[in-house]
Structure formats: C-alpha cells, structure tokens
Amino acid sequence: MxxxxxxxxxxxxxxxxxxxxxxxxxxxxxxxxxxxxxEATFCRNPGCAGTxxxxxxxxxxxxLWSFTNNCYQPPEPYVSPDPFVPYAVAAVELxxxxxxxxxxxxxASVEQLEAGMQMELVLAPLYEDADAExxxxxxxxx
Amino acid sequence: xxxEVAILGAGMHPWGKWGRNxxxxxxxxxxxxxxxxxxxxxxxxxxxxxxxxxxxxPGFVAGATFAQALGWTGAQVTSTYGACASxxxxxxxxxxxxxxxxxxxxxxxxxxxxxxxxxxxxxGERGTDPDWLRFRLLGATNPIYFGLYARRRMEAYGATREDxxxxxxxxxxxxxxxxxxxxxxxxxxxEVLKSPRVSDPLGLxxxxxxxxxxxxxxxxxxxxxxxxxxxxxxxxxxSTVTPRFPQTVxxxxxxxxxxxxxxxxxxxxxxxxxxxxxxxxxxxxxxxMQLAEVYxxxxxxxLDWYExxxxxxxxxxxxxxxxxxxxxxxxxxxxxxxxxxxxxEAIPAQAIAQVCELTWQIRGQAGERQVQGARAGVTANxxxxxxxxxxxxxx
Numbered sequence: 001m002x003x004x005x006x007x008x009x010x011x012x013x014x015x016x017x018x019x020x021x022x023x024x025x026x027x028x029x030x031x032x033x034x035x036x037x038x039e040a041t042f043c044r045n046p047g048c049a050g051t052x053x054x055x056x057x058x059x060x061x062x063x064l065w066s067f068t069n070n071c072y073q074p075p076e077p078y079v080s081p082d083p084f085v086p087y088a089v090a091a092v093e094l095x096x097x098x099x100x101x102x103x104x105x106x107x108a109s110v111e112q113l114e115a116g117m118q119m120e121l122v123l124a125p126l127y128e129d130a131d132a133e134x135x136x137x138x139x140x141x142x
Numbered sequence: 143x144x145x146e147v148a149i150l151g152a153g154m155h156p157w158g159k160w161g162r163n164x165x166x167x168x169x170x171x172x173x174x175x176x177x178x179x180x181x182x183x184x185x186x187x188x189x190x191x192x193x194x195x196x197x198x199x200p201g202f203v204a205g206a207t208f209a210q211a212l213g214w215t216g217a218q219v220t221s222t223y224g225a226c227a228s229x230x231x232x233x234x235x236x237x238x239x240x241x242x243x244x245x246x247x248x249x250x251x252x253x254x255x256x257x258x259x260x261x262x263x264x265x266g267e268r269g270t271d272p273d274w275l276r277f278r279l280l281g282a283t284n285p286i287y288f289g290l291y292a293r294r295r296m297e298a299y300g301a302t303r304e305d306x307x308x309x310x311x312x313x314x315x316x317x318x319x320x321x322x323x324x325x326x327x328x329x330x331x332x333e334v335l336k337s338p339r340v341s342d343p344l345g346l347x348x349x350x351x352x353x354x355x356x357x358x359x360x361x362x363x364x365x366x367x368x369x370x371x372x373x374x375x376x377x378x379x380x381s382t383v384t385p386r387f388p389q390t391v392x393x394x395x396x397x398x399x400x401x402x403x404x405x406x407x408x409x410x411x412x413x414x415x416x417x418x419x420x421x422x423x424x425x426x427x428x429x430x431m432q433l434a435e436v437y438x439x440x441x442x443x444x445l446d447w448y449e450x451x452x453x454x455x456x457x458x459x460x461x462x463x464x465x466x467x468x469x470x471x472x473x474x475x476x477x478x479x480x481x482x483x484x485x486x487e488a489i490p491a492q493a494i495a496q497v498c499e500l501t502w503q504i505r506g507q508a509g510e511r512q513v514q515g516a517r518a519g520v521t522a523n524x525x526x527x528x529x530x531x532x533x534x535x536x537x
Binding site: 032035036037045046065067070071076077079087091100102115 | 259260262263267272275277278281283285286288289290292293297339340341342343387388390392399402404
C-alpha cells in the first residue's frame with residue numbers, strides 16, 4: 001500500500017513543508033500586531049483602526065514558558081490513537097512576535113522539559129483516517 | 143453609598159451528582175432564598191437567570207425557565223452567559239436594575255446539571271470556534287490550562303506539589319460541616335499527592351469535579367430593605383471586567399496570547415484587574431476584608447488568586463498558606479465554604495454560591511465554619527473568553 005497522503009488538520013494555519021514548517025498568522029498593515037490564528041477583518045488593538053492584513057510566518061523557535069500534559073484521553077472532537085498515549089503540551093514564547101503559542105510536544109515528556117528551554121516547530125501527525133494522515137504543528141526541544 | 147443593594151435572601155440546592163433536571167435545583171435554591179428573605183415569589187419584579195449551555199434551550203433562557211417553573215407572574219426577566227462568571231453577570235444586571243430604580247426586588251438564580259468527566263465543547267464540526275478547535279487540534283482540556291498555570295508557579299516562585307496539595311487539605315477541612323458541599327471528607331496531604339496525575343503537576347484531587355447544584359439570591363434596594371429588615375447584608379461592588387489589550391497571559395480557550403508588539407502591556411494584568419475594580423467601586427481594599435471566596439478550579443489557582451485579589455504580593459501566596467493565614471482561624475480565611483474542591487463546579491451557580499457564603503458568614507450564620515468577625519468579604523472568579531467576576535459583600 002502506498003503511504004497515505006498528508007493533509008493539514010486545519011487549512012491555512014501552517015505550512016506543510018516537513019523540513020521547515022512555519023505557523024501562518026497575519027500582521028496588521030497599520031500597527032504591525034501579529035495574530036495567530038489569523039485575524040483578517042479588524043485589528044484587535046483598540047488603539048488601531050487597521051483593516052488590512054498580510055499573511056506572515058511566525059518565528060519557528062521560542063522559549064518554553066510553561067508546560068503540562070494529558071495523562072488521560074481528551075474528549076471529542078479530539079481524535080485519539082487507540083490506545084491513548086499521554087503527551088505533553090507546551091506554551092512557547094516567541095520573542096519577535098511578543099506572544100505565547102500553545103502546541104503539543106513532539107518527542108519529549110514533561111520529565112524532559114524545563115521552563116526557559118529553546119523549542120522549535122515541527123510538523124507531526126495528529127490523527128489519521130482511511131483517506132489521509134492529518135498533520136499539525138508541534139513543539140520539540142531544539 | 144450610591145451603588146449598594148441589599149441581599150435579603152440566599153439559598154442553595156446542595157451540590158452533588160444528582161442527575162436530575164437543572165430547573166429543579168434552580169427552583170429549590172430560589173425558594174430557599176425567598177424563604178430566607180421572608181418574601182413571596184409574587185413580590186419579585188425582576189428575574190436574572192445565569193445560563194447553562196449543557197441543558198438545551200431551557201438553559202439558554204434560564205431566567206424565563208426559572209420564572210415559568212416558579213409560576214408566571216409577569217415579572218421582567220433576563221438571561222446571561224459569561225461561562226464561569228455567568229452568576230456575576232446575573233447579579234450585575236439585577237443590581238443595575240435596582241440601582242436604576244427600575245425595580246425594588248430582584249431574584250438571581252443559577253443552576254446546572256453536568257455530564258461525567260471532562261467538560262467538552264458543544265457537538266458538531268465548528269472550525270471557527272476556538273473552544274472546539276482547542277480540543278480538536280491540541281486536546282487542550284481545561285486541566286491543560288490549569289497545569290500550565292501551576293507549572294508556571296513552580297518555575298517562577300518555587301511552589302511545590304505539596305503546596306498545591308495543602309490547599310486541598312485546607313479546603314476539605316473547611317467544607318466538612320457545609321450542608322451544601324458535595325465532598326465532606328477530610329483529605330490528607332498524602333492522598334492528594336498520590337491521586338492519579340491528570341495534567342502535570344496536578345493530580346485528580348488538585349482539580350475540581352463537575353457537579354450539579356443551584357444557588358439563588360434575593361436582592362433589593364436599600365430603601366425596600368430598610369422597611370423589611372433591620373440590618374441587611376449589602377453588595378458593595380460587582381466587577382465584570384474584560385481583559386485589556388494586549389492580554390499577555392494565555393487564557394482558555396485560546397491558542398495564543400495577544401501579541402505585545404504594538405500596544406503597551408497594561409500595568410495591571412487581567413486577573414489583577416478583576417478584584418481591583420470591585421475594591422474601587424466599594425471604596426475598600428484587601429485590608430478591609432475578613433474573608434474571601436475564590437475560584438479554586440485547581441489547588442494552584444487558589445494560590446494565584448491570593449495575589450490577584452491583593453492578599454499578598456506576587457510569589458508570597460505559598461507563605462500565606464503555610465502560615466495558616468488563609469485557613470479558618472487565620473488572618474484572612476479563603477474559601478471557608480470549602481470552595482470548588484468541596485463543591486465541584488456547577489458553572490452558572492458558582493459565582494452566586496460564593497455570594498451566598500459571604501452573606502451567611504457576615505450574618506454570623508455559617509455554623510462550624512464561621513469566620514469570627516466577618517464584616518466584609520470578596521469573591522473572585524473568571525469565565526473563559528475573558529469574563530472577570532468579583533463581588534464585595536459587607537455588613
């Protein structure tokens with residue numbers, strides 16, 4: 001059987017380049033504020049009347065702000081592998097964007113994590129069905 | 143004071159996992175509050191219902207649902223939703239109606255019937271709803287956010303799992319004699335530490351359960367209250383603030399914080415701003431409070447609240463707890479009711495239940511859990527999607 005095609009678990013939130021994945025946000029043309037997920041209608045900075053946005057790639061590296069894990073299987077609509085395998089979740093601070101972005105952690109458990117460590121963005125499978133393997137962004141210790 | 147209203151009655155339906163229709167709990171709580179007030183339902187001119195989103199259409203129109211169940215009287219009605227802060231929203235609307243002179247007597251009711259296990263989003267494919275997407279893409283349950291905050295306290299302030307567990311130990315003792323609490327059993331440090339890990343560093347006993355329950359208040363103008371009772375307990379403040387941009391702390395159900403590139407980070411963070419506005423409205427400060435009821439969704443979150451409501455400086459909450467300052471008999475007891483640790487969360491009832499507890503405490507009716515000399519207290523709570531909730535009750 002040929003490998004299943006890889007599809008994004010959600011359209012337009014990240015690039016599908018397996019070697020150099022990037023989160024895709026928007027940047028307000030007027031005040032430069034970055035949004036992830038994308039904001040494309042009205043700038044949410046109350047001091048800005050911006051209505052034009054450009055797509056922007058977010059920094060692929062950041063500092064681990066905090067972390068935790070799921071020891072139990074989350075409820076639907078999470079699609080869990082069977083049997084469920086506990087996994088960590090990270091909150092990563094992006095210096096240039098001055099924001100924190102959540103993501104599942106790839107390749108490390110909470111015991112291997114420490115606040116302040118450098119994390120990098122990777123593309124990893126979230127779930128699969130009969131037609132495709134669905135990919136999502138995750139954080140991995142750099 | 144211009145912005146005060148009287149609390150004439152407080153009532154609850156006990157918390158538990160009863161599995162019955164939420165309307166029943168709300169009506170029982172409302173009847174108890176009316177009886178406590180010595181008023182007849184027909185005297186209520188305005189009903190404020192706090193909504194539940196897990197019980198079908200009647201839950202979305204809770205005010206009318208309770209009014210119909212109590213028997214239509216033509217009273218005016220509103221129904222409010224602000225997630226965990228729904229009860230404060232309902233109290234806020236009722237207070238505004240009274241202060242505007244549009245009614246004299248208002249009834250505030252919240253009740254819920256909850257499913258087993260984790261709270262999950264509403265069903266269906268909803269690719270633009272962050273509450274659905276956080277489960278779909280991250281499996282980010284509520285305890286995931288609680289775990290992030292707890293780990294942050296450990297990293298920033300050197301808090302330990304033992305500190306978190308001691309919050310549960312304290313609250314379990316507080317709730318022992320509370321007839322409305324679901325869990326009335328003293329819990330040991332070891333039991334908390336050995337409870338199955340849910341979201342590191344938090345175990346099952348660090349995280350509040352989901353419960354069925356109901357709470358209600360009868361509020362009135364001070365003028366009406368004076369004719370009715372000698373010295374009513376009063377609501378001196380209701381804060382329902384939203385965050386200020388940029389909100390730089392990750393918050394349920396979001397994937398990210400606001401970017402702080404362009405706008406200055408506010409001097410007061412969101413959680414600090416919640417009780418701050420209540421203190422300003424009341425013309426009081428944390429030093430004027432003798433007790434507090436805060437939203438201990440997790441044990442670690444209770445420690446955050448100590449700082450957010452001004453009981454101590456950032457990083458000092460563990461010391462306050464270790465000193466016994468926040469236990470009944472200490473300087474400023476927190477969650478004398480037993481808190482969510484003993485109740486479990488019945489979302490729309492919870493902020494109202496906090497005010498019921500302060501009412502009974504300030505009247506001196508709290509029995510074995512009575513805080514001596516309670517004259518003023520503050521509640522704090524937060525609903526996802528940016529809902530602050532803080533109420534100040536005083537004699």
